[in-house]
Amino acid sequence: MHAFANPARFLKLARPLTAWLGWGGGLLVALALLDGLVLAPRDYLQGESVRILYVHVPAAWLGMGGWAALAAASLMQLVWRHPLAAIAARAVAVPGAVFTAICLATGSLWGRPTWGTWWQWDGRMTSMLVLLFLYAGWIALAEAERERSGDGRLAAIFGLVGAVNLPVIHYSVLWWRSLHQGQSIGLTGTTIDPAMLWPLLGSALGFTLLFAAVVLMRMRALLARQKVEARLRRLAA
Amino acid sequence: MKRKNQRLALLLAAAAAVVAAVLLAMSALKDQAAYFYTPGDVARQGVPTGRAVRIGGMVQTGSIRRAADGVTIDFVVGDETPHTIPVRYRGIVPDLFKEKSGVVAEGRFEAGGRFVATEILAKHDENYRPPVLDANTGEHKSRSLK
Amino acid sequence: MSHWPFIAGAYAVTLVATVGLVVASYAAMRRAEREAGTRRDSR
CATH class of the missing domain: 1.20.5 (Single alpha-helices involved in coiled-coils or other helix-helix interfaces)
Structure with a gap:
């Protein structure tokens, strides 16, 4: 892991990877969503509205995966003092928040025609909204810490503590009776028909690649800005 | 180190x-x-009448009755216990509200034990599959991988 | 109730947010790397 401690070595890999991930992810998302929107069958119970699955579920996974990555980067920063960890955490926060917001918005648009409501304070929805607030709080804290030229340690601790919300989201439909249905994809199998599962997995993989491309872009931007700031400090000294 | x-x-x-x-x-x-109480919960713990609560469960087969006025609907909610709750609701129900399907109702218990709902929500399960009719039974066939 | 307006809304929200995120991140990266002079095509 410390092979990438040197930003120059990281950038050498990140530059070509950004384009590959970005175009690959975009193409995969386009194909999978076309499949989900046109070719995939409607649901026996929910009818056409089931097509919202192909954007809602990948967004939910990425919103949660984003915080998992943020927590992992926080751990690397606190324990191993990896120089890129704080940069990675800051690069993940905004895309993670965006996908969490997409999850909540599409979920609301899915809930109205199926459950008959835009929003209910059930365990799953509330814990997902908490995740969005955690992202907002983390972004504000990291920004405030950076302005006081801190090393991001407070944000890293927040990132680790906030990770307890992830199992709460996951188990919210199992621990508490909720309006949201239980999980459809588990370790032992799935309750989703193959004709619907494939566009879902394709879309999830495509959005994940796009997410990775966005994280790399933001890391490169942060590294470049850091370089400019260091140069300005040298000039001022 | x-x-x-x-x-x-x-x-x-x-x-x-x-x-x-x-x-x-x-x-x-x-x-x-817990987002709602099941009929089993209500039978076990009892829920005070007049307080706004949510109940949920399965709409019992053949229990849906539409009144002559066209907007009042009566049905019975059950769960895996033998207990059931009769529910009355005036208004439009979601498309997914049907027999043998999940439902969550918000409202109050009347003194007689009937639940008067102010809002009806449909709750579906975690199965997603195309509408395929089984030629033999006429039932929707499950093609899930579980 | 027709489901299509809800489906169109959900896909529109997703695409607008995703494209906006990618474009904004890309623009910020280009600007920052140009200022830092770390791109070969700058200067």
């Missing part, structure tokens, strides 16, 4: 403490955080 291990151990201990605290709080919240 030593300091790294120290930091790691400290963090893991702190993380374990936080997780334990949250899990404890969650299990304590288990009953309060």
Whole structure:
């Protein structure tokens, strides 16, 4: 892991990877969503509205995966003092928040025609909204810490503590009776028909690649800005 | 190397403490955080009449009755226990509201034990599959991988 | 109730947010790397 401690070595890999991930992810998302929107069958119970699955579920996974990555980067920063960890955490926060917001918005648009409501304070929805607030709080804290030229340690601790919300989201439909249905994809199998599962997995993989491309872009931007700031400090000294 | 291990151990201990605290709080919240009561819960604990609550369960087969006025609907909610709750609702129900399907109703219990709902929500399960009719039984066939 | 307006809304929200995120991140990266002079095509 410390092979990438040197930003120059990281950038050498990140530059070509950004384009590959970005175009690959975009193409995969386009194909999978076309499949989900046109070719995939409607649901026996929910009818056409089931097509919202192909954007809602990948967004939910990425919103949660984003915080998992943020927590992992926080751990690397606190324990191993990896120089890129704080940069990675800051690069993940905004895309993670965006996908969490997409999850909540599409979920609301899915809930109205199926459950008959835009929003209910059930365990799953509330814990997902908490995740969005955690992202907002983390972004504000990291920004405030950076302005006081801190090393991001407070944000890293927040990132680790906030990770307890992830199992709460996951188990919210199992621990508490909720309006949201239980999980459809588990370790032992799935309750989703193959004709619907494939566009879902394709879309999830495509959005994940796009997410990775966005994280790399933001890391490169942060590294470049850091370089400019260091140069300005040298000039001022 | 030593300091790294120290930091790691400290963090893991702190993380374990936080997780334990949250899990404890969650299990304590288990009953309060339940989004609705089932007929079994209501029979076991009893729910005071006149207080706004949510009940949920399955709409019993053949229990849906539409009144002559066209907007009042009566049905019975059951669960895996033998207990059931009769529900009355005036208004438009969601498309997914049907027999043998999940429902959550918000409202109050009347003195006679009937639940008068002010809002009806449909609850579906985690199965997603195309509408395929089984030629033999005329039932929707499950093609899930489970 | 027709489901299509809801489906169109959900896909529109997703695409607008995703494209906006990618474009904004890309523009910020280009600008920052140009200022830092770390791109071969700048200067």
